[in-house]
Amino acid sequence: MPQLKDTYPLYLNNKAVLPxxxxxxxxxxxxxxxFRTALATPDVIDEGIAGAVRAAEPMARMPSYERQAVLQHCVDRFKERFDELAYALCVEAGKPIKDSEGEVTRLIDTFRIAAEESVRMYGEALPLDISPRAKGYQAIWKRYPIGPCSFISPFNFPLNLAAHKIAPAIAVGCSFVMKPASKTPLGALIMGEVLAETNLPEGAFxxxxxxxxxxxxxxxxxxLKLLSFTGSPGVGWDLKAKSGKKKVVLELGGNAAVIIDHDADLGDALERVIFGAFYQSGQSxxxxxxIIIHESVYDRFKDMLVARTKTLVAGDPKDRNTFIGPMISEGEAKRLKGWIDEAVEGGAKLLCGGHRAGNMLEATLLEHVDRDAKALNEEAFGPLAILQKFSHFDEALEEVNHSKFGLQAGIFTRDLFKMFDAWDRLEVGGVVINDVPSYRVDNMPYGGVKDSGLGREGIKFAMEDMTEIxxxxxRRT
Incomplete structure (x- = not known):
């Protein structure tokens, strides 16, 4: 496997600095x-913001083909450094190596999509002669970069969620400062190293x-003219309150639900639900x-879930057989273990898992969880899933909506009418049919409602947020 260096610099106004x-x-x-990295002090952050302000105009004037070339350079270099990026992610995030490789693939996809979209900043010719007073008038509108942006990225997808901010900013011509998660900064710093190889104006990043x-x-x-934050709801809404007049995009938390209807292919649903619940130890x-299951298949699907969950291999994320790796910290594992214990004390039945050793927490399934339990209402952000039963489809939709969050939902059904009914009625940012809510492709609009956030990511949609019309x-007469 690749070796990590002992120390890594930060990137200040396009340059590596190790203060x-x-x-x-x-x-x-x-x-x-x-490893160790440099930690930015307030004066360094101020210098970075000042550099982004200076770079705003040259970034905005940078031709589309030059911005595209920068993004394509990143695609090429990330491919060359694929193994290094995957290994760094495996170490700093504890993400199983196969999942780490999957995230590097998505990183490359995200920059590739941005390279394609960077030359597609379309506007529109708009007729204004809607009444006699506007005779002889016409309008044209187009998008301009909003200006210096501020990005704060989380620990759980430290490559791809940073990429979903950096890549569209370059595509539209916005300078930026980024704060990566302090638990997992290396992926963003390697991106900085690659960007430093390009001809971006000084202060661009x-x-x-x-x-x-x-x-x-x-x-x-x-x-700073825009803040894009991905992280916990409490922190995100607090930052929005402090952000002043700038535009704010928030991609926050959830407690996503999947409905298993009576006509679902249970074998297919099983593998997707196992993935959705326990992929990277549930830290998504x-x-x-x-898991909201129709009563006619509840017992059968429950037995299938429990048996399959017990087969998941937990351990060293560097081992290619590992599916369940560590949580990001022992504190987070203790928190979720406490929620599991609280639910069981409140009458829930522990179907499997529930044991913790350090920051390793077993894949856990519960049923009969009290309506007021934290495990059901808050964001678990760990390897825990809760089984619920429904009789009628309307009940299942109401149960999905019985949440302060609204990010994505999944439904396994073969009924076309139920699909469209769910799309109309579910209070979420996205509905996924015959797959889990964990499914995401990097060019689709992604984001939530209610406590799950504001705005949408996905390259084209992030580019819209980073521009002003x-x-x-x-007047022609």
Whole structure:
């Protein structure tokens, strides 16, 4: 396997800088320090924001083909460094190596899509002569970069969720500063190393690992015109309240549900639900947390789920046979273990799992969970799924909507009318038919409603958020 270096720099105004090695990043399986990176101090963050302001105009004037070339360079270099990126992710996030390789593939896809979209910033000719007073007038509108952007990315997809901010910013011509998660900064720093090889204007990007307190600097500075944050709901809404006049895009949490209707192919649904619930130890905001099963197939599907869950291999994420790796920290594992115990004390039945050792938590299934339990209502963000039973499809839809979150939902059904009914009625940002809510392709609009956030990611849709429409009105008579 590739070797990691002992220390990594931050990237300030396109350049590698190593003012200190204050941030220790651990191997999430062994708990040992894997490497150290520079930690950005407030003066460094301020310098990065100032550089982004200086770079705003040259970035906006950069021709589309040059921006496309930068993005294509990233695609090529990420392919060359595929194994290194996957191994770094496996170490710093504890993500099983097969899943890490899958995320690198998505990173490449995301930059490739951005390269394609960078030359498709279309506008529109708009007739204005809708009444006699506008005779002889016409309009043309197009999109312009919004200006310097601030990005805060999470630990669970440290490559691809950073890419979903960086790639569209370059595609539209926005300079940016990024704060990667301090537990998993390396993927973003490697992206910075690759971007530093390009001809982006000085100050076009800064990638600055910082303490959580540093998030305020990325949020409140009025020189920044957009904040894009991916992370926990509590932090996200708090940052929005502090963000002032800037545009805010929030991709927050969820407790996603999947419905298994009576006509579902249970064998097919089983493998997808297992993936959705326990992929990367359930640390996904669209991970399957609630499994809502029709009463006629409930017992059969429950038995299938329990048997399959017990076969999942847990252990070292560097082992290619491992499916369940460590959670991001022992504190997070203790939190979720506490929620499981609380649910059982409240009358829930533990079907399998439930044991913890350090930051390793077994894949866990519960049923008969009390309506008010945290395990059912909050975002588990770990290897826990809860089984529920329904009699009528309307009940299942109501149960999905019985949540303060609304990111994505999945439905296994062969009924076309139920599909469209669910699409109309579910209070979520996306409905996935015959698959789990965890399914995402990187060019689709992705985001949620209610406590799950504001705005949409997906390259084209993020590009729209990072631009402003400017109208041109022409009087011809």
């Amino acid at each position: 200190n090695t204050d941030l220790e990043v651990t191997d999430k399986f062994t708990g040992e320090v894997a 800064s990638i600055l690992p910082a303490s959580r307190d540093g998030a305020d600097l990325f949020t409140e500075d009025e020189r 905001c669209i991970g399957v947390q609630r 400017r109208n041109l009105v022409i």
